[in-house]
Amino acid sequence: MSELPKAYNPKEAEPEIYRRWLASGYFNPDSLPAAGPEAYSISMPPANATGVLHMGHAVMIAIQDILIRFERMSGKRTLWLPGTDHAAIATQNVVEKELKNGGLKRHDLGREEFLKRVDVFVRDSQTTIRRQIQTLGASCDWSRERFTLDEGLSAAVRHAFVELYRDGLIYRGDRIVNWCPKDQSTLADDEVEYVEKKTPFYYFRYGPVVIGTARPETKFGDKVIVVHPNDKRYDKLVGTSFDVEWILGPIRAAVIADPAADPGLGSGALTLTPAHSFVDFELAKKHGLEILPIIGHDGRLTDAAGPFKGMKVQEAREKVVQILKAKGLIERIDENYVHHLSVCYRCGTPVEPLVSKQWFVAVDQPAKRLRGRSLKQRALEVVVKNEVAFVPERFADVYRQWMENLHDWCISRQIWYGHRIPVWYKDDQVHVGTTPPGTGWKQDEDTLDTWFSSALWTFSTLGWPDQTKDLKVFHPTSVMETGYDIIFFWVARMILMSTYLLGEVPFRTVYLHGLVRDRRGRKMSKSLGNGIDPLVMAEKYGADAVRLSLVIGTTPGNDQRLYEEKIASYRNYANKVWNIARFLALQDSTPTVGPAGGSLADRWIQSRLHALIRDVTKDLKRFRFSSAAERTYAFVWHEFADWYLEIAKVEKNIALAREVFGAAITLLHPFMPFVTEHVWTKLALGKKVLMVADWPAANPALIDPRSESEFASLQQRIMALRQERKKAGVLTRTMVVRLKKDDPAWDHQAIVERLARVRLAAA
């Protein structure tokens, strides 16, 4: 032990410790020796198969590992299930980009060959992700690792689809959807982002009215003018039709009345572009009007645009404006109009609202299995009734507001990578089922939205639809821990699916962490180059330091700023823990005879320890990780090391020092698993690995306010003497302080003299 190096070297120690944990088998709840009947489980949010772990993942791993280790040490049968998500669009994009570099498109390879390429990429990526998660010390059960495209999970997806379809909750329909012309796929509402962009806004004369638009190129097929029924200006026009001069010559325009038109806005009249506007599409359907696509799925104009056919949107726009200008139909142009442009959240391409055949989950449809309530109603109910609790609570409101406004969920995507929709066609027959009904049937070309499969994650990973033992024991999972930015994408959809398919919530509590930002509060991003790589930091300062820096000084649901010095300061802390262990290792631990019941310092440190155990345990149960970590940090460094160990150099109660230190690093273990496990072994503090040591129990009998206040006065006395010495300028040598005979400092003469670096003398 005396050959322990002066400084802790995490880079050397950590991989070895992780190997020992793996070898112990204790990551797997089935081999936990001391586990009681109570189960505790967390589904690790599956990392995207595209890649590389960032600080957001590190936060998630740190927090979940804290919960898991705490519960495991508390005797629960603890499962933390890791995995990866195929992240269809994102992954396909990456591989397509690679192909593009070689001058290829996916259609050059064909579906099968392309998917093979994706598989190779994904397998490689998964290996990286696995190693990264391990580097951070995650005590998850690798024997249960899952991937959303595994055979088992794919079967779950098909099963879920078929069940929902048979219950009338999935349908195929003609709908206007957000279409990304670049990804060649639809996007869900929340996959669309809005960016502000200055675009010219045109006012055109259209017969008797003036219409405004930022999209002139979509207006070829506008044949209907809508006005408000109470708008007197247009009273006489409603129900009539007449010829108006338009882009390609005169067209017949009809006037209808609908309250959707706002009389106060512009001229109070609008023309309908049914195939390229959500509002117009609904109106057109309502009034039974023709829906004529002007823009195709390739982002180019269709036959309906006559001579403009095949032209790209931007080009067509300029041409249309030129023509209308030449015809004198332009009223005016607002060049400074700030437009909220819809763009694809993956690639940033402007989204086209287009009409197409898609599959939908009906969220408002009453369901027999939910006793007549809809998916949406049930998903709202579980949160309102607190069957699912949010931490922090305010996100329950955010969730509720969003769920109330949820529209039917478009689940089909026109990409290759992902779960193929389990629908087969033959002639004019359609079969929905987990397998084709016979030969000659052709499967639907589309794949499912990635979130459809991740919505099943908490139970598909446990073997559903089979009623496995794991499913019974570990579902509902205990906690879902993830970033608040995916409440809608993921959390809400898991609740939707689980409450329907299993009739139970997917998790009892949702804990949401905030985003990790840079020192200036900006989002970390590749383009800004301001990202801090968790693995580079772990390499430099140790995984323990990275984890602690992500936990201390943060509160649930709030963003945090991270910078390297913060991580470095916790590296120093790990080193402190290490050096305490070094000191203890060098001492003779044979118990020394002290005062009965222990010295004042003994009683004090035990009182402080047991108060700490009580407080940290309470903090962890309430998800107050920062508080728990800070308390432990302060205790180890500023109470145990700074005071108790200094006194131990006088009183020599090394046996108690070891005992207290052992308990303290047990409390610290969920936060800093590596260094604590390391010194636990080096000091031979227990028989088992620390990872499965018993969580300490607070003994209220040892919490002793009288000893604490008595010790506090001793500390005050010592600090006052240190100040006196500093004031006197006696710096290097021991100063003589004259005290009266009845001064209480005499009771602890040796301690006072050593800690204050003074010599006491009789006055």
Next chain:
RNA sequence: GGGUUCGUAGCUCAGUUGGUUAGAGCGCCACAUUGACAUUGUGGAGGUCAGAGGUUCAAAUCCUCUCGGACCCACCA
């Protein structure tokens, strides 16, 4: 437009249901090195808790407004 959130020491942030003198880390200043640790120790400076008003015996904490920052949702033909 609807909603959420933040504004506490130079910097990054804690502050549990309102309750002694508002805390931590980093940074700063001064000093300390023969035996756990300079990735250290000791002492110190530094805050009218964004501003105004209100509720209360008592407000960083609750309410209202103002100023400033961030985010989410919706969306203008």
